[in-house]
Amino acid sequence: MDAELLRVAFRLGFLVAILALITLPFQRPESAEFVVTVMALVIGLVFVGLVAVLVRLSSPPIPRSRDKAPPSGYNTNVPTGSDGRELWKKSSERSDTT
Numbered sequence: 001m002d003a004e005l006l007r008v009a010f011r012l013g014f015l016v017a018i019l020a021l022i023t024l025p026f027q028r029p030e031s032a033e034f035v036v037t038v039m040a041l042v043i044g045l046v047f048v049g050l051v052a053v054l055v056r057l058s059s060p061p062i063p064r065s066r067d068k069a070p071p072s073g074y075n076t077n078v079p080t081g082s083d084g085r086e087l088w089k090k091s092s093e094r095s096d097t098t
Contacts, residue, residue, distance in 0.1 A: 006051055006054060006055050010052070013048035013051055015044075016040055016043065016047070017041055017044030017048060020038075020040040020041035020044060021041060024041065
């Protein structure tokens with residue numbers, strides 16, 4: 001399906017649902033307007049759900065990651081088991097001798 005058409009349908013469904021939610025507290029529960037507002041809210045939410053399913057089905061699948069192993073450690077440039085203190089000690093020894 002066309003992405004622009006789905007985007008418009010999604011916005012329209014949200015508009016119906018939001019407007020129904022805004023007017024719902026101002027309706028008397030025993031009135032016919034309350035029933036119509038609740039029905040509009042349900043229809044808007046169902047419409048948004050259907051559009052979301054259509055978007056998911058029409059989009060290409062997400063590619064899988066091909067990483068063999070996740071990087072280890074906070075800083076991936078430092079080898080595992082080394083926290084960089086040796087490098088700091090060597091650099092501080094050089095500065096002390098000069």
